[in-house]
Amino acid sequence: MINILFAALTERWEQYETPLRAALEATGLAYCLGTDLPAEEVDYIIYAPNSTVQDFSIFPNLKAVLNLWAGVEAVVNNPTLTVPLARMVDEHGLTQGMVEWVTGHVMRHHLGMDAHINNPDRIWDDTPPPLSKDRPVTILGLGVLGQACAKALTNLGFPVTGWSRSAKDILGIRALHGDDGLTQALRDAQILVLLLPNTSATTNIMNAERLALLAPGAFLVNPGRGPLIDDDALLAALDSGQIGHATLDVFRVEPLPQDHAFWTHPRVTVTPHIASCTRPDTAAHAIADNIARSEAGAPMLHLVDRDAGY
Numbered sequence: 001m002i003n004i005l006f007a008a009l010t011e012r013w014e015q016y017e018t019p020l021r022a023a024l025e026a027t028g029l030a031y032c033l034g035t036d037l038p039a040e041e042v043d044y045i046i047y048a049p050n051s052t053v054q055d056f057s058i059f060p061n062l063k064a065v066l067n068l069w070a071g072v073e074a075v076v077n078n079p080t081l082t083v084p085l086a087r088m089v090d091e092h093g094l095t096q097g098m099v100e101w102v103t104g105h106v107m108r109h110h111l112g113m114d115a116h117i118n119n120p121d122r123i124w125d126d127t128p129p130p131l132s133k134d135r136p137v138t139i140l141g142l143g144v145l146g147q148a149c150a151k152a153l154t155n156l157g158f159p160v161t162g163w164s165r166s167a168k169d170i171l172g173i174r175a176l177h178g179d180d181g182l183t184q185a186l187r188d189a190q191i192l193v194l195l196l197p198n199t200s201a202t203t204n205i206m207n208a209e210r211l212a213l214l215a216p217g218a219f220l221v222n223p224g225r226g227p228l229i230d231d232d233a234l235l236a237a238l239d240s241g242q243i244g245h246a247t248l249d250v251f252r253v254e255p256l257p258q259d260h261a262f263w264t265h266p267r268v269t270v271t272p273h274i275a276s277c278t279r280p281d282t283a284a285h286a287i288a289d290n291i292a293r294s295e296a297g298a299p300m301l302h303l304v305d306r307d308a309g310y
């Protein structure tokens with residue numbers, strides 16, 4: 001019998017209990033799943049930010065922690081966590097949702113949809129938008145989500161450049177890495193999508209100097225994390241016209257404070273951290289299958305590199 005502690009807010013337990021039980025049944029494992037188990041009996045913890053668990057050292061037999069989200073910044077630096085930490089990768093839920101959200105917002109900017117949706121002066125401007133082949137898109141972060149979005153945008157005809165920490169060879173994408181690669185990736189990009197994790201190495205990566213490398217009037221789409229952008233530099237770039245529009249899903253403080261300038265800026269779209277959500281029905285299988293792997297003696301999937309922070 002393996003004991004799995006669900007350590008997240010009560011409303012999440014209400015969403016996840018039934019799908020998790022179904023997914024665990026499908027693995028054939030004998031299990032006990034609950035929100036309140038004796039600490040010494042816990043084998044695995046399913047974890048989400050604002051969890052009731054902050055001190056993992058009270059679980060002497062803990063084998064691994066499975067994060068419900070893709071981003072792990074709430075737990076990765078917890079010094080009491082000494083067992084493997086797996087993050088959420090779910091092709092059919094989280095990844096698909098991100099592809100849809102990024103593609104939609106890229107297409108909105110590419111086609112200049114706002115000018116037609118919001119046209120109070122009834123201006124008949126029949127200038128055609130460029131074709132996608134003439135609209136270079138750059139994605140910072142070529143992980144699970146960045147690569148899936150790159151593939152979708154490439155399939156729509158956009159020339160896509162991606163940037164990551166390690167060198168990559170991805171069919172149909174100009175994949176760059178390193179400091180020089182970042183400069184090249186940003187230079188003259190017309191649409192920039194941020195899909196990096198929030199780590200000490202990525203904080204404020206989009207500062208004034210790097211925003212200035214983009215094509216004048218470029219569109220910025222950030223479903224990654226708020227601290228990737230220097231907010232003041234972005235506001236200045238929006239005011240100067242260097243950035244034509246910013247669609248922001250994530251922020252340094254969430255919910256975004258009511259008095260934050262992003263709410264009222266005419267060329268900022270705020271979405272409430274909904275670019276992609278962990279979907280209980282599919283995520284439950286990702287979690288259960290990973291626990292089953294561990295129980296079978298196989299290495300767990302999607303383990304976090306604690307030193308790199310993601």
Ligand code: NDP
Pocket residue numbers: 070071072094140141142143144145146163164165166167195196197198199201202223224225249250273274275276277310
């Ligand atoms: P992955 O870990 O699969 O990918 C992260 C990518 O970022 C990798 O390509 C990695 O490089 C790159 N990277 C990390 N650090 C650096 C660095 N210092 N320099 C250059 N590249 C770097 O993560 P996912 O694709 O699954 O998720 C990405 C992020 O998306 C999450 O961390 C989270 O913040 C965000 N997210 C947001 C959601 C939302 O609703 N807004 C939902 C889900 C996720 P390498 O490939 O070399 O390791």
